[in-house]
Amino acid sequence: MLIWILFFLPVSTMQAFTLAAMEAKCDSINYWFEETERLWAAREFESCKQAAKNYFQCANQDTKPEKAALIARRASRSALNLGRFEEALRNALLGLQWAEKSKDPNLLAFQYADIAVIYHDFEEFENGTRYGKEGLFKAQASDADTRHQAYILNSIAINFDDWGKPDSALHYHYKVLKLNPLPDSLDIQFTFNNIGNTLLKTHRLKEAEPFLWTSIRLAKKQDNYYNQSSSFTNLGQVYQQLGKHEDASRFFDSALVYAKLANSIEKLRDTYLDRSNFHKALGQYELALENQGMYQQLRDSIYQIDRLRMFSELEAQYQGKIKDQQIMEQEQEIIIQKANFNKIVLISSILLLTIIFLTIIHFLNQNRFKKQQLLLQKEKEIEIKEAYIHAALESQESERKRFAQDLHDGFGQLISALRLNISRLQHSSGQLESRMEVVEKSEGILAEMHKEIRNIAFNLMPATLIQFGLKEGIREFAQRLNQSGKISIEVSVFGMEERFGELQEISLYRVVQEWVNNTIKYASPQKISIQLTRHEDELSLIIEDDGKGFDPSILENASGNGWRNIQSRLQRINARWEVDSTIGRRGTTFIVDIPIKEFETEAGHRFLSTTGRP
Template sequence: MRALPALLCLFCYSLLSAQPQDSLELLLPGTSGVERAKLYYQLISFYQRSNLEKVSRYAKEAESYAKENPEPLIKAYANICLGSYYSSTGKIDSAILLFEKGYAEAEVAKDTVVLIKIVGSLGRTLISAGRAKDALEYLYTSLRWLERYPDDATNFRIRTNITWANLELKRYKEAISFGRKSLTLMENEQWEWIAAYTYNNLAICYGVTGNLDSARYFVDKSLIVTEKSGDNSLKANAYFILGKIYSESGKLELALEQYQFARALREKIGNPFFIVSDLYVIADLYYQLGDYKKGIEAGTEALTLAEKHDLLLKFDGTYLTLAKNFEGLKDFKNASKYYYLWAITKDSLYQQSQAEAIAEMSTKYETEKKEQQLVLQQSQLDQQQSQLTKTYVVVVALVIIIALIIVILYLVSNRHKKQQQLADKKRQLEVREAYINATIQSQESERKRVAQDLHDGMGQLISALSMYMSKLSPNTPQEERVTVVEEAETILKDMHREVRAVAFNLMPQTLIQHGLVAALQEMAYRLNESGKIKVEITSFQIPERMTEVKEISLYRILQEWVTNIIKYAKATKVAINLVDNEDEISVTVEDNGEGFNVAELDKGSGNGWKNIQSRLNLLKGNIEIDSKIGRNGTTLVLGIPKEHELVVSETIK
């Protein structure tokens, strides 16, 4: 059976929040503030499926209301409303710009719920703009936020659009898998209007992969919902898919009729992304019917719209259908032109997937090569007659390990001297004194811990290594020498892991090389490996690198606080969120552990809280803690001013 062409990659329009009642329009005149802005958004979300005139009206009212009441949250909702209107009328670039403005206003308002709505709308619109890969990043961001701020309608909208994005990227297996899992969450009549879009997406994917029975099954389910809702977009999608099924069954006239039904509905909606798809599929059907002139007319109209709106994902299908129709007319000059354009565009669209495939093959090749090298080395070792060379290797490796230990001890002792040199800086005199005192106490504890780790871990391993090495002598049998050397190599690997663990506790290399967010993610990974606690790190617009002292201080503050949560709070979940605001960097730490009396922190005798305060003073930051005895959950909020650049720095080692 012929596979359905990739032209089917087009369906899932904006999915909306829970369907509003008629009473919302009656409530509008008597509502004010943010609640009025929310009502505009809900009304536009509802009428976006059926009445663009009302969408236009409420979008303009929302814009005027925001001008009269310029609060960040009201302005954010106004931008969503206008962006949704422009998206529905095919003005994709304007819609994207408005959603981005709304995102900025929502950040100022610090309202994550609105951010989720905007990011979801932006992701959906980017798919219409032919940027499905970029859209997936936004959509998955919304999905992660929804774990903390649950909302079924928004969750199902996002999931349907993720299925659509995978479909647009021609990742049909991923789209089917994700779509079917999402449908299990919508097994409720309340959500069938959202499920219908997923039905259409699955029908397309099954059609493309040649499973027409499954495709027809999901189309029929979609049409049942369409009759109830009157959703023009959903109805157009269903007619289009039904047309493809007739086409694959050889019923070309019936297929053309379904396509014309779909196109008429698309014209009412006005989104060029879908109109272009309808046109070049109709052009392809005219080619199959032998009506090449009509095919060229439809294909040319599709190309004009695609170029006007820069719909990159639609160029390859449009070029191909034009080439085929010109070839049918025996106009080989134009046919060659469009075949050439189709080949170039297709190569461009699949460049990323090809690069990933090449990278995967390269990785497999390198792995196989390394395995072959290991086999060869082992074979060479088995054939060696003398074990003296292996003894030298062990001795040299031992010297390297000892040298590393000496370097680590030197770096630990040298930190104190460099901290004292910071005291000569006048600008940080008062803050520096408190910081150095707390740091000295912390370093003394750290030295004791490092010394204990080296004594307990490395001391035992060195003793074991010495014991094995003492078994080697000129009279030692060859088989026993091989066994001794193998055991010695095992111990050296354990010593290497021990040294790396000590070095990580001194200063994570990830913090040195990749910055704060990457270091926190590594810390979370190590803690999560225990299985006793789940630590989640999220960041929004945090720069990859900040000043050295700011990265170290924030890392140590968060490390100390998470350590205390693990020791005392009996928590199972910790969420760390970093946001780069206009004037400051905001850090929030939330856990589900036992609460405590915040006033007791200043009365404690330990150094942990003092270290946090001294590092925070160095950054001129502020701190707020929300916790109570008898209540689960504690929230820590840090604010670090951005304009404050420190001249004092803690050297990373």
């Protein structure tokens, strides 16, 4: 019976109903998009947050992820300006999901930076740093533009700064100024203020001041009240420490004016605290107490989230229900005018069954596809492991052949020469001068044999690396190459006072040795720079040369074992690496970052005395 009803149902009526429903849904979501943008521009944060909520109630799988991510960001920042941390974070994470759907590396980078800043504003610096670094890795891997990379670098730096790690903060701040191409100064105005703030905390006042004035000048061009407030606050602290209290007071007053214009509770809170500390330092206790009271009031308003949220959400739900009811009445009126209600129910039922059936088929196909992909991935992993094992075996066999050749060519000839000298000594006529000459030649041969033994031992496992560690081992390696007079190798080491584990030191030494030897062999450089820098949570190795550039993609399909050995050793210590080079351009940079937590530094750990490579 159902089939016959469908058969005689007018096609025009079915199409009219479907089209009307789609138009109503589309109109609703477009309306809430425009309404959210209008309320955000008007800085009506509470209403903006509710409009964004209504937008997502209308969203579906056809919603453009770029627009959805933008609306989630508006809702997140509205909640942040209202001092509602959990709500801000929840909307920021929702925006991250939509950004991932968009496949836009710049949008994804922006969203990671937003989450890191939210964690920073509520003093959860470890989570802020973690999200920032994860976003930076994805941005660099997906070729996000330098402007969005600058946003992520800034979010990492400010978390390190307020975490009490100024050196790491400056490291990431200065990375912004080294981006190529460098973003427009207006897009990175925050960087100048943040560098000035970090320099201020390390009492480098004269260095901080020009960065802060630059930040103020750039913020004024865009009427960025938030950044102007931050920069004037930092400038006030600089002049306070310089003893210029009148100027400092004027700057703190300016900071308060711009914080109010920015309409940010978080910025007002921090500004009142800085003003309170300033007046307290000058002995102006009445003003200090007044500002401290304002700070405490705003701070309490931020952290009394649960009670305030209950009333605001009830009000928002009430208003939302009223608007939703109006939309439903409009949609119902359109449906009644376009089609018969019974036919609509019938069509909806058939469509629902069809969707369920197609969903089941899609789910089964998706599971089958995932299993096939998993199988292919495992097969690829096995192939890679076999390739690494093959490379290791070939490397060991090559090492044995080289060792045998060294012994045969070097020691074989020296031993033969020594045997001839001894034979001459036995058959000499007995003259003392003749015997002394033979003895002196024999001593020279023994000295050459000793030198040959040292060279062979160095190639197998440098004694300096075993006894004194990675930095001394690399310096000795560079010194030996410099003795040839054909190349200049410079080694710079920072923060490497402690030894690392055997696996890490040997792996890094072999990586340096393999990379430098291949560079000399194929790139014909004049100079090579090796830099080792230890940070709080990672060790950075950078090797730069001025030789011929090449296409880094050829490394993935290289037939030799050199690059395979480098990859294998780096993977064993969980390192990340990057090769920057271009055909036709002089110079190549090889960057390796290794997490410090992977390093073994136990007091009882010692190197094994071996005669072969690890």
